[in-house]
Amino acid sequence: MARYSSLAILRNALTGNRHWEPAWRKANPKPGYDVIIVGGGGHGLATAYYLAKEHGITNVAVVEKGWLGSGNIGRNTTIVRSNYLLRANTPFYEHSMKLWEGLSHELNYNVMFSQRSIINLFHTPAQEDDHARRGNSMLLQGVDARFVRPPELKRRMPGLNVDGPSRFPVLGGLEQPRAGTARHDAVAWGYARAADQRGVDIIENCEVTGFIRDGDQIVGVDTSRGRIHARKIGVAVAGSTSHVLKTAGINALPIESHVLQAFVSESLKPCLNCVVTFGGGHLYVSQSDKGSLVFGGDIDGYNSYAQRGNLPVVEDVMSELVELFPAFAKVRLLRSWGGIMDMSMDGSPIITTGPLPGMYLNTGWCYGGFKATPASGWCFAHTIAKDEPHPFNSAYSLERFYRGYVIDEKGQGATPWKH
Amino acid sequence: MRINCPHCGLRDLAEFTYHGDAEHAKKRPEPALKNSGDWNSWVYDRSNIAGQHRELWQHTGGCRSFMIVTRDTVSHVINNIEKISP
């Protein structure tokens, strides 16, 4: 398949763009594969790609219930960062950051990773210490971090309410300069195209309806397009994890599904050049290359599979946005949507072998699955190929809950809607 | 969303606090059982139902009583609301 480049664009432009090929083949299922990945979202596609690239396992099928990229990879606020506090999280997310930094070249697909930095604002002396603690933790683990003070914040974000009267005066911010945003859909398409080029079959409109067992062992899946066998089945179906695993007889997991709303404004000329978060509540906002403000806040806080939320969170998010940027009161909200988050019991993900022999599970991404996409696929591929986790994801087991090795960045305990 | 509090009547979502799966909550193991599988799964595992979900809500911005709301987690339609205690 042709490589993408500016030359290819010119050549095709001269021939009326009639010779572009499909980004990936519309594969039909074969009777059997070495590995089946259930879920054609970002994590599933990345897993298939790294299985092929890192482990030479190319006889792989990705089966997707709907259209490719129809889950959370296509409905998030596109933030990429690795500014974590806890030691179990940092190396994993930093690995993801490093993969992001080379991703467009690696995939020969511009995922538009823009390292425009993230700034977490703080508003009280106690919050300042908390942010220092996290920043120090990052630096001690080799992640970039710096403190930003109000004069610099004001210079970089002219509309930010630094001087005016404020319920939450801005004392400063913790910045990760290498953080930023990426074009979310392009990540799915780029991984799909690159995996396809390495021989992976991507099978859309193929819903898994059950798992085939040989004794205890899972040996394949029943789908809406027939039975497919494989020695190993990886499940990466954020938002549908409980549903899919129920078809394998797993009736309870340490996750709950919740709806997270996200919002975009009408398109504006550049007015915000970094990702910024508000410490007086829960708000994150950036500006897309097209010019829309892209922002969000808390999950609605009740179990949901509805991809739609309600007004209390909408009002909170809008109120917090205009608290930070009072000029944005006159900007208009263009569109909102909801995504289904698998909220885990400690706010951290699960990438593990099991819970059944022959099965591998990737779930529990809470708010943060997008930024994890490359490392999640990389680690899940390793876990599937080697039948054991890589050190980056060894802490992300299911047993950690029961053994008491929870990874609780927010300190909220087993109340998933509070993470 | 609006919830019909059995004590106060129909009120906005913002007045209520969510407390999770009611059927699950009922199954709290014996406190004296130490560090058992029962406790592990009660604290951490959820059936996470897609469909009719019986769940606990508290009218925190009103009478503070608890109720069991049967709500479809796919459509958000509320089908039933019961008092949990007199």
Add this chain to the structure above:
Amino acid sequence: MSGYRLSKDGSAVDRSETIGFTVDGRQYFGFKGDSLASALMANGVTIVGRSFKYHRPRGLFAAGNEEPNALFTVVRSRSREPNIRATDIDIFEGLAVESQNRWPSLNFDLMAVNQLAGKALAAGFYYKTFMGPVIGPLKGTRFWMFCEHFIRRAAGLGRAGTQPDKSRYERMNAFCDELVVGGGAAGVAKALAAAQTGKRVILCEQSANALSEKRREKLQNAGVVVLNRTTVWGWYDGNVLAAVERVTDHTPRANIDLPRHRYWIIRADHVALCTGAYERPIVFPGNDRPGVMLASAAASYGENYGCIPGRKIALFTNNDSAYAVAAKLKKLGAHLVAVIDVRTQVGEKPEALAARAGTKIWAGHAVIKTDGNRRLRSVNVARMHDKTNTPTGASEQIACDTLLVSGGWSPVVHLASQKGAKPFWDEALQAFRAPMVGGGWSIHGAAAGDMDFGDGLAKEPAPVLQVNHPGKAFVDFQHDVTADDVRLAHREGFMSVEQLKRYTTLGMATDQGKTSNVPGLSIMADALGKPIPDVGTTRFRAPFTAVSIGSIASERFGDLLPERLTPMHENHVQLGARMYEAGLWMRPESYNQPGETVEQAYVREARAVRTQVGMVDVSTLGKIDIQGPDCAELLNRVYTNGFAKLPVGKARYGLMLREDGFAMDDGTTWRLGENHFLMTTTTANAGPVMQHLEKMLAVHWSDLRVHLTSVTDHWAGIAIAGPRSRDVLASCVNGTAVDNGALPFMGIVQGDIDGVPVMICRLSFSGELAFEVYCGAHHGETMWDALVKAGQPWGITPYGLEALGTLRIEKGHVTGAEIDGRTTARDLHLNWMLSTKKPFVGSAMMDREGLIDENRWTLVGVKSINGSKLQGGSHLVSSDNPADPGRSLGHLTAVCYSSEMKNYIALALLENGKSHIGKRLFTTDPVRTGSHLPVEIVSHHMIDPDGTRMHV
């Protein structure tokens, strides 16, 4: 100059009043009642916007909120409102707007060079390039970010302001039996019918003048609440609908009594959608030239504003409704030159209308080309069979300056889709309609697919929504998505409607695809060789049209959250305290004397407590009144330590765990009577602990007879601490003794101070002899003043949170900084509080492997070795080299200067803390101060480990 004003007509305009307004600083005039769009049309302005990608000149296309091209920024003093459609702006004297996305001007935009790159800028081109070199200074993401800088500047529409919006926004909560959305004929009929049956009815109409004065009066007389200029934009669960009313946007100066926008939250028992239908265009090459417009829009400009878009008007249609437009325009005095109809057979009625309009019908023809520079000059038509989309044969040119297009009508099903009704395809209408699912709503008129506009014309269009002919044919005007882009998306495999939308950005502009959705689907269906419903339709989501963010924030704009003030707030302010935020509460940081720094102040305050006496406001502590025969049992179950045998008149320090075995909160609980306790919690956990207890009682222990009442706000609390605290109380408390016999450690007495009844408990957070004095919140100020006065002989010193923190750090008492949701009782050396005689919340889970691991971070004390200031948030490391600090062993949770120890000290959570006691480590703070300091790890009990001081 093409558009013009007729000498008469225009039901919305008042020709007796001329209004002046400016566009990009240039003065124009219109009539009162004009929209900016109609006023510009009357002034002959043809270019009203530039497209997003190619910066092509664009003219007015619609008359309502589906307008994709004419976007302006409304400027008022220094505040800017970008991206407002000219069709939505009512002109008023002094209105100033700026055009957008052009440089230097609308008529001459240098960015239009982008068009030269035309084919190379096709859908998805970004994904295929700008990746840059793999080595050198532009490797990694650098090259993309370099390009992105310029791409971002070229993209984007209007410019947002940076000055705060000074407008006011308002929220209205409304309830009704029937909410009618839309003030057209169907909506008015529905509202009147509902009102006649005695229902409370609200009718919302988004436009300024769809409802005539007469109709509005009729509705209001029937008892209908009519909200004009009000868009219902969101439909949420439980028939909660969100609407925005534009109250003063159409007036020169905001009346200070009126908000700019009013945010309506309407809870409706039943919703009647009477939202009408959008006319959509047919897609053909050259269809974006200024002068091409929706047919119904031209009729609307003529009838409402007395404006006509051109001198020589042609129409292009696949259905009958354009003929009615032709007849109307003729009647208004316009000159019509042709009706081009893709259908080979045209009915008698339309033929008669065409004859009345004096125009020729080009049946079985399609427009395949347009010409003209800034304005349409002519169109070329060719034969096209109405069963295909592809024209054949030679073309003929028709001179015209306006082409009105009608591709049929799409019911406005957006709100129904938000409600959850997945639209279905109506083959006859060639449009999506809303199915009736769920209760509580209905849909009427054109929105329901009933396209009878009273003209007796058939509205079923021929199934032709695009003309497949070479040339740039735009589907989405604002985003410059062409028919070729849709075909390219198909070629590259982006075939589902959602992928198409994401790959080409079709329908993602500010008009959200209101006119482009169905034509786009039609082109994809054509490419796929499948019917339109197989491509699918996207789910419509809130908001229906863009809504100001400020309106949704409404009264919280500039006032995000309440400030909680203690009863003694004024006392602190009068004493010169520096107040700061601590979880919603405003609390004194320190009471600085003139010239004092915060550190000097808190050190002085803490020293006063250690040597004399101090007082601090502790009203913020959570307080829960617990009553009932089983309240001791409740406490015994939620606290890790025993409470059953606590005698009346005594208090006890208690610790709670979560169900998962981690520490949750601590505090003292006072037994006021056999069946009566007062529990105190930390300030931050007042709410969560209350909910925890309520949940345990309601869900798990409904057999316990206990009542809980939150009394945090009912009591004012002052802690008096220091060796002289007893003297102070003895001098002012009446009705009880406070000596060691009457009031032993953890004892409780009641008395009064200055006539104010008080409850006093002898307990100590500071480690000194100390008392907490509580009174009714309303007496807080009196009590504070009385204690200040009584304490004068001993130099009583008010102290703030910093000194409070210092005292507890010295003593090794924990707060939320250590009980952070990740620590266990053992981590905090509170294992002595874990009863082995009873189960309690968390007891089953607290002994799991991970919770007793010896490498857990546990509480230690930290002392500076060289007397340097320690920094909160620093980590502990073993290396003395700041450049190579090694891994983190733990972190400081709280720091202070201790005058008692004449040193900077801290509390810390440290990996296997016990093993480091007496050893040297380093604190490191690379992110903030860069300090790297030697410290000694000590026991967390840094002063008075035996507690002799508080037991005197």
